Amino acid sequence: MNFVKRAGLSLWARKGRTLITLCTFLVISVMVLAGVLVNDATARAQQEARRSVGAEVNLGMDLGALTSGGAGLQAPRIDAGTVDAMGGLPQVQRYTYSMWDRGILKGGTELVTEGVQSPMGADGTITLGVLDSSLLPDFRSGNFRLLSGRHLTAADKNDKLLMVEERLARKNGLRVGDKVTLGSNEGTASADFTVTGVYRDPRPVSEAEPEYGVNPANMLYASVGAFAGLNSGQEQGHESGGGSLQVANAVFLLRDADDLDGFKEEAARLAGSALDGFALDANDKALRQMTGPLKSIGSTATLAMWLIGLAGAAVLALLANLAVRQRRGEYGVLLAMGESRSRLILQQALEMVVVAALAVGLSSLFAQTLTQSAGQSLLGREAAAAQRKLDSWQAPPPGSTGIDQGMDPDERPVENADPVDRITVRLDPADVATVGAVGLGIALIATALPAGAVLRLSPRAILTKGK
Structure with missing residues (x-):
């Protein structure tokens, strides 16, 4: 009788042990497959979050160089x-920079005089020259809203x-x-500017614009x-590339957060010494805020997968060891009849x-549904806890950074960057293959070790030594 037929008959004859082994393997397969599926789903969700947020890189003064004496007291400037x-550069989706100065309203245009009085005088206002107004923090966060234009x-x-x-x-x-x-x-220079947009700043006129101290209703963007x-004093057609326009900071919105290192390298090569006194800092705070719950459940799923896998492997090794011990007589007889040791080990491994x-195969039928339900429930709790923490943050009093009250400005939540609270679990053939490889590896190791320990003995020793 060949060993394949003997393996089938053995599985059928020992239905109880086969069922216990199947249940153990099923638990291992479900847990390992669930861990793989959760990790895949969280990785996809994180990648989607990266693409939706992008990566914001700020070009600003290098405070480390300033404090170490590597720069003067005056803030550095870089040519526009x-x-x-x-x-x-190909990694950049959009970018902007700005400069501000006092502007004088002429031609009968009047400032809003209610509330905070302009420090610039009765006809003066702060005007912010900006390359791309949509990238200003208040517009990106939705705090300011474009009403028309x-x-x-x-x-x-x-x-x-x-x-x-x-x-x-x-x-x-x-x-x-x-x-x-x-x-x-x-001087006396003046020019007619065309209104291209009307926006809404929700702050009342009694609350001064925090950076420039002007009535928020009188803030202009040009x-x-x-x-x-x-x-x-230049003509309209002047170009900033000739050195006439110098800026102190800029913001680059990258196409993908993974492009950060490449952008920094290319920017350093392109700008050279012009970047002396400046630092390129990635503002990935929004991404961390959104993906925090995803990383938490990914870590939990991975830990559970390893614990269940190791515990299951130990149980399977124990079952295989007991099975081999119970079949010592069978192995002794087969060896005495001329059966090779390798074929006996193959029979045990085949079973x-x-x-x-x-x-x-059974785990692949319901693992996706089970993982989707369990993973979504776990992520929902993590996201809700993260959102409660964000909602509990209190802004510092007006006119204060909060540092003197022991508040960390970096803890300020990023608006419109809610924690991700949904994942989509997809079962791919590669996932089943991964779990299958893990299961087969555990099966072979759990079988080969105890079987090899017994079958290294002679048939006489096996039959006379007892259990």
């Missing part, structure tokens, strides 16, 4: 043409365009397409090249492999 070249873009760099707050627009009857005359901070040319294959 160099920043434009960095923004043209459009944002300033890089294509508008040297066009005389302006965005105004709705209260200033309402007081002066301004609409998209209207002209507003702006005068330079020094195309950076045209506004810089107005204050430098375990058949049970393992059946368990893996």
Whole structure:
């Protein structure tokens, strides 16, 4: 009788032991497959989060160089043409930079005088020249809302365009397409800027804009090249690449967070010494905030998978050892009849492999549904806890950074970056193959070791030594 037929008859004759082994293998297969599926699902969710958020890289003053004496007390400046070249790298989706100065409203346009009085005087306001207004933090977070018109873009760099707050627009009857005359901070230069957008700042007029101290209703955003040319006395068509426009900071939005290292290397090569005194810092806070629960359940699933796998392997080894001991007489007789040791080990291994294959097949039928339900429940609890922590954060009092109250500004939540609370589990053939390989490996190891220990004896020793 060949060993394959003997293996089938042995499995059928020992139904109780076969069933116990099958159940053990089934638990191992389900848990290992669940761990693989959860890890795959969380990896996909993290990748989707990366693509939705991108990676924001801030170009700003290197505080380490400043404190070590590597830079002067004056903040460094970089030519806008160099920043434009960095923004043209293939890793960059969009970028922006800005400069601010005092602007003088002329031609009958009046400031909003209710609330905080402008420190610039009765006709002066703070104007922020910006390359791409949609990348400003308040617009990206949804705190500011564009009511009509459009944002300033890089294509508008040297066009005389302006965005105004709705209260200033309402007081002066301004609409998209209207002209507003702006005068330079020094000298008599002035130019007509076209209103390209009207936005809403939710802060009341009684609350000063925190960075510039101006009434929020009087904050203007202008195309950076045209506004810089107005204050430098240049003509409209001047280019920043000639060194006329110097900026202190910039923001680059990358296409993918994985492009960060490549972008830093290319930017350093392209800019060279122009980056002295500057640092490129990745602002991946939004990504960490969104993917925190995913990493938590991924770690939990991996730990559970290893614990169950190791415990199951130990149980299977014990079952295989007991089975071999119970069949010492059978092995002794077969060896005495001339059966080879290798074929007896193959028979024992085949019995375990058949049970393992059946368990893996059964686990693939319901593991996806079970994992989706369990994983979603676990992720939902983690995401809810993370969201409660974000909601409990209290902003520092107006005019304070919160540092003097022992608050860490870095703990401030990123708006519109809610923790991911859903995953989609998909069962791929590669996952089943992985679990199958793990199960077969455990089966072979659990069988070969005890069987080899017994079959190394002679038939006489096996039959006379007893159990």
